Amino acid sequence: MNPELIAPRVDSRRAKLAGRAAEQIIADVIELGWPVGHVLGSETELLERYGVSRAVLREAIRLVEHQHVARMRRGTGGGLVIDEPDVDAVIGPTVIYLLRVGATLDETFDTRILLEELVAEIASQRVSEADITTIRRTLEREFNGDSPNYRLLHVQLATLTANPVLELFVTTFSRVGDFYFSDVGALTSDVEQEARRAHDSIARAILTNNPGLARERMQRHLRAEADFIRRQPATVQRLDPTVALAGTLRDKRGEALARQIFTEIVTSEATPGTFIGSEASLMEKYTASRAVVREAIRILEYHQIALARRGPGGGLFVTEPDVSALADIIAIYLRRRGVKIRHIAELRTGLELAVIERAAATLRSGGSAAEKLEQALRAEAEQGMGLAFGHGEDLHSVLAGLTGNRALQLVHRVTMRLGWLFFSQFAADDERVGAIERSLPSTVGPAHRGIVDALIAGDAELAVMRMRAHMSATSPGAL
Template sequence: MSDPSGLALASSRPAKLAERVAEALKRDISAIGWPVGQVFGSEAQLMERYAIGRATLREAIRQLERHGVANMRRGSGGGLVISRPARDSAALALATYLELIDVSFGELYEARALIESQAVLLAAERLDEPDIPRARELIELLGQELPGCFNAELRLLADVRDFICRVSGNAAISLILEALQCVTVSGRTPRDAHARARVQTVFGQVRRLKIELLEALIGGDGLRARERIQDKLRLTRELIIELRGGLSHGPTSAMTELAAAPDFAFSRVYDKSAHRLAVVIARNISASGLGSGARIGAEPDLQARHGVSRAVLREAVRTLELHAIVRSRRGPGGGLLVATPDPSYTVRLAVEYLGQTQPLSQHFHAVWKNLQLAVAGLAAERLGAAGRQRLQALLDSLQRAGEAERLQRSGELDLCLAELSGNRALALFVRLLGALAESYPSGAVAQWILQHLGEHQARLGRRYWPVTPAWRGGACSTSCA
């Protein structure tokens, strides 16, 4: 029998029993080979196996259903039916975390420039004859008259994105890019005639760039395709600066009240009041300046403050707890308390999805390498005295380590550079890919990673050398010789 109470979650907050049960269920499903379509057990059997009550089991199953890894089938022959981890759930978890921590447009566009460029370069290499008819079809659609409806336009642009991601053959890029676009593109249709006209103009310009992009992909010209991506990002970035006044705020920075849902968005998650309420509570915490452990209020207070039902509030709190934005405390003086944001839940869900899609070697190396180089470059530009001291201490430690220990601890360097880069979106993705590597068994895959680790660190060293000369002959010297 699995013991949910003994399952350790890599998170800064204590996991609730239902979370531990959900993790134990996923672990046990994985142990039998993740047989999609098989009934894992009835409600009564699962309650007995995990020694829990019906309420706890049902909460755990709701989490599994939200993740897309299983669902409860009622009736004769029913039970917990195993399914594949859902891509939408993983992308939404990444986007939600970025939104709740109020990642800025500037950070989002830095990350998108890297990820979208990587996607089109891979697509240009891999596009084959069977892909050309779909590319031509998209070119024809992009050449038609603008529909005048933001959501229709976004659907078409999403179709182009999905085509590029599919051709690239890279599940990690596809997942990350969808998350970035979900959190970047959502809002209310401009009511001001000038603003609306500007958005329509930019849509038209983006269409022309997308046509040129697809033509470049058909011709196998990755560099030209990358130029069109950069042009497109420049146009939309300039539009945000014009309409929002800059890039220092995030897409929902001003969302301090439970306003109506956006009427255009890549994801319809905003249709749910609980999601909007979670964002509002996170924004209010940020605006208040409250630190970790500070009390926000009791459930009745929060219901009255936001004018919502208990069910909506509890669903919003559940989202906030999963991302460690808040935590609940029972008893006298209890209520909702401020916590320290932690992406462990988000990363775990994304790793589950990616682990079921492609072998590591097909999607990991290129993205990991480029993310490492990008965050190293940003860290070099933005490093302060404290960051320099922190990095130097880590490099000294890695210099003394052997190859096996360096492999085991390589994630420390990735995370350190990611945090010093000042870009929380890239830091999240670095953490995700590091966790993905660690999720694979030892043996051949570990040896493959070890072979590339010296190459990664050598590139990082050359990029970072002007800031930390010790790197040059230190941490990389063993595997770069």
């Protein structure tokens, strides 16, 4: 049953106004140069500045608090204080999404490996003399057994790419991996010694500017680590919501209730459209006040887990998983980190090449893959690129779907969405971006056709080559 047909969304006008006020607050924070600790204003001052009702403002504040942009401080000298968005603001929503789509350990690891292969490749090209010292010191500490963390080298290499998008995803997936395997104590000295050797050889390839070799060694190292973790008794293929959600939502009662309802949705594998309950029935079932239930609903709506609809047949319904809320949070985090279009384009190219290789393998095994590709081209021609992407029916989204890897699809879709977000924003004030944008409709169609033809003909190498050419033709290189 499609809840779209049953009843209008509760308070949609207020939600929209709150969303707009939140955007305005974030724009002001950026405009000010993101001075962490600075007070934007008291509630009274903010009411006046943004010209909204108290209810709308409070909801907007909850949104910016959730995104770690600012938080309300009570008392004298209180008000909305500018905060530092950290990687935790991104990890929680990522875990929620992976839980919703039921991504497995294998999918998460495969995604981490391809991200770090990209890190190895880019780091080999960017490494400078100053970095030599840092890397050598880390290897030395590992050799002496006093490294603070066995992933230190990985973190440093990600920093070397000078690409905040790649860095963020590497950190996120490295942390998400821990939810499948938390028993780091199980790492034996044999494993550690093996990792040290691997780190040594990866570092050597990077310091001698050998991207191909660095990639290969990184892949081998992480595959070995993944194999080891897979064999451990404490390892699970599927995330356990109670473990994974601990810490993603704070312990306020509304958040705790949201977590409980979400856990039940995941455990019962409820499909989109499933009715969860009316406000009254939820209050009774969880013996919670109306305020707590509403707060929980707000959070579930914010993470696109469920949607409340009013009127007869109304109540709370499970929604289709969607990455747009996560992409918005990531966009805010990255803006704070000074992201440029070229960073997004760089990751995008790496992802598309990884995607097309995996999609080509799916095509070789037959099935309806070829038909899906033709369908994507038709959707793009009929709906236009923007709409087709919005529906996940464009060629790139369909290719990502063919990989069968939901974690990879998440990274891919978020990166594409970031591309659209930043591209349209920069296009407005940079003529060079505008020129690229205007040339897209005439070049993208034929390029997509060529990629599909190569895939259907079973020529993976040609498909990869055409994808690479397509990416560099559409990427705003130096911006």
